[in-house]
Structure formats: structure tokens, C-alpha cells
Amino acid sequence: MTFAQFNQAAAISRREIYREIYHEHRLTIKAKKEKTALKNLELIFEATLKISNKKGFSAMTMRDLSAETGLSLGVLYHYFASKEELLDMVQSTGRGITSRILRQALAGESDPAARLRAGIKAHLFLSEAMQPWFYFSYMEARHLGSEEKERTKASELYSEKLFADILKNGQEQGVFKPMDCQNMAAVIKAMLQDWYVKRWKYAKRGQNVDQYASFVVDLVESYCLAGGEPQEK
Amino acid sequence: MTFAQFNQAAAISRREIYREIYHEHRLTIKAKKEKTALKNLELIFEATLKISNKKGFSAMTMRDLSAETGLSLGVLYHYFASKEELLDMVQSTGRGITSRILRQALAGESDPAARLRAGIKAHLFLSEAMQPWFYFSYMEARHLGSEEKERTKASELYSEKLFADILKNGQEQGVFKPMDCQNMAAVIKAMLQDWYVKRWKYAKRGQNVDQYASFVVDLVESYCLAGGEPQEK
DNA sequence: GTCTATATACGGATAGAC
DNA sequence: GTCTATCCGTATATAGAC
Numbered sequence: 001m002t003f004a005q006f007n008q009a010a011a012i013s014r015r016e017i018y019r020e021i022y023h024e025h026r027l028t029i030k031a032k033k034e035k036t037a038l039k040n041l042e043l044i045f046e047a048t049l050k051i052s053n054k055k056g057f058s059a060m061t062m063r064d065l066s067a068e069t070g071l072s073l074g075v076l077y078h079y080f081a082s083k084e085e086l087l088d089m090v091q092s093t094g095r096g097i098t099s100r101i102l103r104q105a106l107a108g109e110s111d112p113a114a115r116l117r118a119g120i121k122a123h124l125f126l127s128e129a130m131q132p133w134f135y136f137s138y139m140e141a142r143h144l145g146s147e148e149k150e151r152t153k154a155s156e157l158y159s160e161k162l163f164a165d166i167l168k169n170g171q172e173q174g175v176f177k178p179m180d181c182q183n184m185a186a187v188i189k190a191m192l193q194d195w196y197v198k199r200w201k202y203a204k205r206g207q208n209v210d211q212y213a214s215f216v217v218d219l220v221e222s223y224c225l226a227g228g229e230p231q232e233k
Numbered sequence: 234m235t236f237a238q239f240n241q242a243a244a245i246s247r248r249e250i251y252r253e254i255y256h257e258h259r260l261t262i263k264a265k266k267e268k269t270a271l272k273n274l275e276l277i278f279e280a281t282l283k284i285s286n287k288k289g290f291s292a293m294t295m296r297d298l299s300a301e302t303g304l305s306l307g308v309l310y311h312y313f314a315s316k317e318e319l320l321d322m323v324q325s326t327g328r329g330i331t332s333r334i335l336r337q338a339l340a341g342e343s344d345p346a347a348r349l350r351a352g353i354k355a356h357l358f359l360s361e362a363m364q365p366w367f368y369f370s371y372m373e374a375r376h377l378g379s380e381e382k383e384r385t386k387a388s389e390l391y392s393e394k395l396f397a398d399i400l401k402n403g404q405e406q407g408v409f410k411p412m413d414c415q416n417m418a419a420v421i422k423a424m425l426q427d428w429y430v431k432r433w434k435y436a437k438r439g440q441n442v443d444q445y446a447s448f449v450v451d452l453v454e455s456y457c458l459a460g461g462e463p464q465e466k
Numbered sequence: 467g468t469c470t471a472t473a474t475a476c477g478g479a480t481a482g483a484c
Numbered sequence: 485g486t487c488t489a490t491c492c493g494t495a496t497a498t499a500g501a502c
Binding site: 160202 | 287288289291292372375376386389390393413415416417419420422423424426427431433434435438440444445448449452455456459
């Protein structure tokens, strides 16, 4: 699986994302016409990610957002009750998409080594396709209210557990060597996160996501399969 | 080398840190008596790290800092000209200590495998001893002015290069197998960073820094030293 | 439905009292 | 040397004009 193939298969349509957000918050969003609502939601979210990822969400003012979107302050407040609610909306949308795509990717595979590869690549490719969302989620998690913060931690632990379970399963089947599955899952996540957090570093030396994915898969497999026969792709 | 041994050898005396800061900024700090200056600097920095690491530096108000330190606003401004200068002081102090300790740790070793181990452990142990500083540097780097931001990026690239050079050197000596040294160095750094960024996760399952260090060293060495047949790309 | 003007509060920084 | 009172700017959020 390459990034290009992933993009086609997953069909992360931006329009689809905003339709979801609109219907999820239909009660609080005051705009009535769906067409303008979708257009404005897209403007608002893209601008929020753009500005926040440059100078931080708390440093982004509502006037910044107004200027970037071309929407007035009054209109902005038709889509969320407060700046904090906007933050929560971005975070929960990101979480939802991530867990859905990860589950989808793993559902198609049964062999532990294949599941491990699929999980790593799906996560990397998704974070590549939605880099601003991932970066935002990572950096702004600590500015959330306590309730949303707990949800974010739970989400981190959930995806770590996905990887840990794959590893444990592989061990039980005798495909992977004995190891500390929790730590292995943790460092896999760390490597996946580095791709979207330190994007500038990889861009600087012209590394693309397919190359990085191959490297991570190779490193992880070479550790987990050590002792057994080298595997073919 | 264990964390306990590192702590003794490196002797990261808190008092020493603040003495350094005081002398480095002697010209701008208005407090004259060294003794009270050191005490207040310690109060200010500890409080800044504590508050910022909870809610972010930009969300920390000068009144928060005043309440936490017990110092008045007027006194605080005797130690820095602006809130941004305080940010820069924290960052540059952290950078200085890190690069010094890393260089010291590597200076004692010549064998590539030993150097690799020493670099990984020194970084982990230092970040353990100064976790609030490292967490702060990592999270607040993007809120810096462009000049300080460049310095931070340079520091990131510098320590990555330290690891990449060790790997390349080991390859040339035939100790390490052929590999992508840049990516390997990058993911080593990612694993080191995860330790202090996601501290809560490791604490939750009772993992200590010596255990984590052993795991990372084992993973990295098992990949680099993998003998027999080198892998193809 | 959209925008402009403004209420209200709080931020960083400082001047001057003690 | 230290603290208190305050200036000035700007933040979020809203009410009311068009």
C-alpha cells in the first residue's frame, strides 16, 4: 500500500468531513441553509488550523479568524458558542476520523505482521493527508478543558492498545519474538507522531511519507521478527 | 550506567543553574544582592515551568506568576524586561545544559556501539532529571520569536546529527549494518522525546527511566547490529 | 442573514508611594 | 528595595442596525 493508493481507497473527502460536523452540531449551529453552512464551516476550520498551527490556538484571536475567513465576528458565533467550543469541535472531529480509519485498515488483515504493517501505514498516511488536524490535536491537547483532555488521553491509550494487541497476538502465534509489547507499541506511536509533528525536518531533506513508512516498517519488523525467517512484502 | 549513577556524575545542581542564569543576565537583572537574586530566580523559573506546563506559557498571566512565586509584579520585572524575554531565558538555559551534557557523555566513549548507548542514556537521564524544562522547551518552541525559533531548530538538528554521525561512523567501521542513518537518528530522537512528552503514560504503568532506556537501547542495537545478511531497500 | 459598534473584562507593563 | 494602583491596549462576546 502506498500513500497514493491510500488516498484513493480512504477517500477522505473534505466536503464529507464538514457535512459530518454540520449534522453533528445541527442543534447549536444557527445557520439554516446547508450549502452556506458547509462552505463557512470549511472556511472556519481551515483558517483555525492554519492560524493556530502557526502561532497557537490561544494566541489566535477571533479577529484573526474573522480576517482569514472573510466572515464577520457575528457570523462566526453562529457556528459555535465560544472559542473553546470551536477547539473541542476540531479535536473531536479529528479523533473520530482517526479511530474510524484505523479500525477500517486493520479490519482487512488477519496475519499479525500484515496487521502491524497496515496499522503503521494507515496511521502515517492519514496523518499525511490531514497533517494540520494531527498537528493541531497534538499541540493543543493540553489546552483543553478537563473533560476533553480525558477523551484525548483515552484516544492515545486506545490506539496504543491497538498496536500492543497486535504485537501480543503475534507473540502468542509464535510469529514475533518475546518482547515488551507495551513499550514497543509506545515507541511505534512516537515514531508515527514524529512524522507530523516534525514535518519541517523531513521536508528539509526531501523525505516523503512512503519512504518514511518503509523505514519504520522495516525497523519494527526487523525487531519483532528477529530470529525467524526474513519476510517478503 | 543507571539513572542514579548519572545523577551523581552529572551533578545537576539546581543552585548551579540559577547562578549561571544570574551571571549570564547580570546586566539586565536589576536585583543587586546575589543571594536574594538566586532565590527569586529559582522561584520564578520553577513557577514558570509549573504553570506553563499545565496551561501553556501564553495562557500564564503575569498575575499567575506573581501569585505562585509570592513576588509582586514590580519585582518580577526586575528579572526580565518582558514576558517574552522570560520565555527566551528558559529556552536558552535548557539548550545550553543539554548540549553540554550530551557532549560530555559522548566524549568518554570511542566505540560506536558504546557511543550510541551513552548518547541515548545521557539524553534520557538528563530529560528525566529536568523533565519540566524539556517539556517546556518542546511545547513552547513554536511560540518563540523567529530568531529563537531558528536557534531551537538548529539545536534539534544538531543533536540529530550527533546520533547520525555515530551511526555513520559505525557503518564505516563495519560494526553497524547498512541503513538510513538520517531516519534512524530521527526516530531515536522521537523515542527520547516521547519519554518526557508523554510522561503521564509511562508513569501510569510504573515504567521507570532505566527500564525505558534499556528497551530503547535494545531496540536500536538489535537493528543496527543485525549481523549476517544486510537488508535491501 | 450579515455586519458594525460596543459592553465588559483582563492582559502586560509601569510610575510612584512607602 | 518592594509593592500598589493604574494606564493603555486588546480580548471575547453580543446587541442592534441594515
